[in-house]
Amino acid sequence: MTQKHIDQVKRSMYRRRIGKKSALTVIVYLIAFIYFFPILYMFLSGFKTEQQAVMPSLWFTPTLETYRKVLSDPTMYQYLRNSLFQVIAGTGVSMLLGVPAAFALVFGRLKHPNSNGKFYLWFITTILLPPVAVLIPLFTWFQQLNLINTPYGLMMAYIGFHTPIVVWMTHSFFSDLPGEIFEAAELDGCTRLQQLTRIAIPLARTGIFSAGLLVAVFIWNEFFLGFNLTGNPTATLPVYLARFREQQGMFVAQLSASSSIAILPAIILGWMTQKALVKGLTMGAVKG
Amino acid sequence: MKNQKTEYRYLMPAVVVVAIMTQVPFLLTIIFSTLRWNLSRPDLPRKFNGFANYLYFLKIDNLSQFPEFYSILWQTILITGITLLLCSVLGFLLALLLDHDIPGGNIARTLMLGPFFVMSTASGVIWKTTIFNTTFGWYGVIAKALGFTPVDLLSYHPLGVIIVLFTWQWMPFFILVLLAGLQGIPQDLVDSMRIDGVNWLQGIYKIKLPLIMNHMRVAVMLGLVFLIKEFGLILVTTAGGPGTRSYTLPYAVYMQVFSANNVGRAGALATMTVILTLILVNLLYRSIVKRSAQYS
16 A cells, blocks of 8 residues: 555545534534524514514514513512522522531531431432422411511521532532641631631632522522412512413513523523532532 | 530531421421311311321222322323433433534533523423414424424323423433533543444443443432422423323322312322332432442
């Protein structure tokens, strides 16, 4: 075989690789596009007028009229405000409770050497508990205490259900830190609180931050408790969307615009967490 | 010893709050499930009823007519099971596809991840009005263009619609986790696989799949835990209908509380939902552990 032949073979192999790669690329992008299409179409329909939105089409002249209409609706504001309150208060308190607890579980020495593992397992099993299992007592309590018409009842329920998730995720990020740092810090006279706030949290900050974002997304999207444990003045955005058809009627453009407002923050926050999501959720489970 | 007190001060607030908001109510639910307690009949005293509420759902009077509970149980298992199966098979295939080095592959992955973060009521409403609607949705328009008469999928195939939507929502999570697993397989293992002449199918089924079984386990377990309690999507798409054909256990609990006002029976259903969750988690955990492998 001469050099010419070898070059020819090399070139054809190269071409085949390129061909395979571009075919793969096209397939992947096609699937991704189809997969994302319902969301994309919803975004687009928000920029249509009601008449344009009746029949499905992708070509139209965009207008901001529908968004203006949706955003000037005071009820939408109320739902948005309730959702924001639940997300900020619920996530905030869950983090305040969950992060120190995870710290104590990873680095603390509890009475029995097994206690750490037992408490951790207990938190995990509460994640398994479906919300239907607590609905009835919570509903009767909240009615007796008249918490249905204040946001605090639902907030407490959210804290109870999301603190275990914070513990679970931050536990795996704290476990990554070398324990020796804390022993050394203790010898240097560092208190437990300083070890937590000055060493552990700054070192695991990206993980903790994404755990917070994920919990925020979960609370923002939560429907079952939000639907059953609130009255009209305290209901959240997912409830608004569920009631949209009976309250506003079949307005595709308006529905699309308000869903877009409800979905967009969660998708953006979610995209920001994707790496930590995998790590935080799989680490404990994949190793153990 | 002085430190020990601090540890408990960090741990206990979380434990107390979680216990009060989840475990105590759950214990109360179990207690309620043994009571005769109907909210719409305040004249009847609440009283201990033994297992009557459970028997109401479980008792089979004659074999030709099973009580409704069994079909609801079956629908719950069917929806969850088929969704998990579709998610793991399709999710694995797509993860294999995304594992290739593709220009801008991150963008494709990110787009596919989108549906996972969409609230279930929004995805239900959007699919129902813009896709599945027989006159104004894409499905109706495309079917007519191809010469079919579109049928109302929501009333003819309610379970199918729910399964499709759940799969749409949960497959991204499977892709994400399984892709992380595939990318964690060491490159020299893949190289030696090539040199040993393992063909494409063997490589995937006999080597890659067992190696990422732990990731599969995480994805399936979490999927199971979250799918079995799903409620919003069913409410906004089929509302359990037609009849009770797309009821799941959580939906049945909701109807028992707010429509039938029967706290005792709802408690019994809720308790059985928890038992079902625990049984399925256990079964799955065992069946998956068997097929896993480790690289060392």
